[in-house]
Amino acid sequence: MKFEKLIHKGNKKDVYLVDGTAVKVFAKDYSKTDVLYEALNTARVEDAGMPIPKLLSLGVQDEQWYIQSEYIEGTTLAELMEKKPKEKDKLLEKMVIYQIDMNKKSNPLLGRLTDKYIRLIEETDLDSNVKYELLTKLSGMHKHTKLLHGDYSPENIIVDKRGHFHVCDWVHATQGNASADIARTYLLLALKSEEDAKKYLKIFCEKTGTKESYVQEWLPIVAAAQLTKNRPEEKDLLEKWCDVIDFQ
Numbered sequence: 148m149k150f151e152k153l154i155h156k157g158n159k160k161d162v163y164l165v166d167g168t169a170v171k172v173f174a175k176d177y178s179k180t181d182v183l184y185e186a187l188n189t190a191r192v193e194d195a196g197m198p199i200p201k202l203l204s205l206g207v208q209d210e211q212w213y214i215q216s217e218y219i220e221g222t223t224l225a226e227l228m229e230k231k232p233k234e235k236d237k238l239l240e241k242m243v244i245y246q247i248d249m250n251k252k253s254n255p256l257l258g259r260l261t262d263k264y265i266r267l268i269e270e271t272d273l274d275s276n277v278k279y280e281l282l283t284k285l286s287g288m289h290k291h292t293k294l295l296h297g298d299y300s301p302e303n304i305i306v307d308k309r310g311h312f313h314v315c316d317w318v319h320a321t322q323g324n325a326s327a328d329i330a331r332t333y334l335l336l337a338l339k340s341e342e343d344a345k346k347y348l349k350i351f352c353e354k355t356g357t358k359e360s361y362v363q364e365w366l367p368i369v370a371a372a373q374l375t376k377n378r379p380e381e382k383d384l385l386e387k388w389c390d391v392i393d394f395q
């Protein structure tokens with residue numbers, strides 16, 4: 148395989164266009180377990196019946212693991228939103244519609260959201276009382292088994308020339324409560340634009356008859372989980388959101 152035509156340059160992962168397919172190539176020191184997990188998780192999302200870029204193969208070349216999947220010609224939703232700001236509201240609405248459809252699917256073999264968040268909260272450097280509050284809050288949330296993307300943001304949505312959405316990057320997919328995934332997307336949007344995040348939440352709540360406070364209950368939990376990424380520029384905002392008392 149020739150890794151020449153770069154589509155995306157990431158920190159530890161680059162995506163190339165190879166013979167009409169997309170090949171995600173991982174750095175030499177990338178954990179093999181994480182690559183295999185990403186491939187397995189993606190296949191499980193396919194098994195759940197999601198029309199995603201199909202996984203074609205995985206392997207190793209020059210000591211680098213790679214995952215090959217169908218290539219989707221288009222631009223990311225993030226690029227499109229930047230190019231066409233007037234269409235932003237419509238595109239946020241399409242994001243919600245896709246997500247509602249996704250939440251109708253499920254696969255019992257996917258990892259559970261609750262287990263993942265327990266692990267992440269325990270991993271943070273937060274004060275032990277705050278951790279306890281967050282874990283108590285998490286254990287009180289309704290347990291569902293809906294398909295959740297876990298990183299549903301405009302960077303992970305490819306829009307083809309007919310305007311159809313194709314979602315990639317399913318490594319964080321789990322089964323659980325849809326509001327957690329909405330809160331996670333709210334957070335990802337808010338880290339760039341609080342205005343977009345608020346609009347997105349409003350659209351979701353209107354379309355599904357959900358109270359905004361029901362989704363907001365999840366914010367301290369998803370914010371704590373995001374702290375494990377150790378991004379200094381996000382720290383202040385995330386710690387503010389972790390303050391459980393604010394949302395009671």
Ligand SMILES: Nc1ncnc2c1ncn2[C@@H]1O[C@H](COP(=O)(O)OP(=O)(O)OP(=O)(O)O)[C@@H](O)[C@H]1O
Binds near residue numbers: 155158200218305
């Ligand atoms: N099947 C595909 N078809 C077309 N483009 C793709 C495909 N898969 C990924 N891409 C492009 O590559 C980008 C990065 O892919 P992906 O989201 O899977 O990696 P990532 O894990 O987010 O990488 P990093 O975190 O290092 O940025 C996507 O935003 C998209 O632009």
Ligand SMILES: [Mg+2]
Binds near residue numbers: 303
């Ligand atoms: Mg991505």
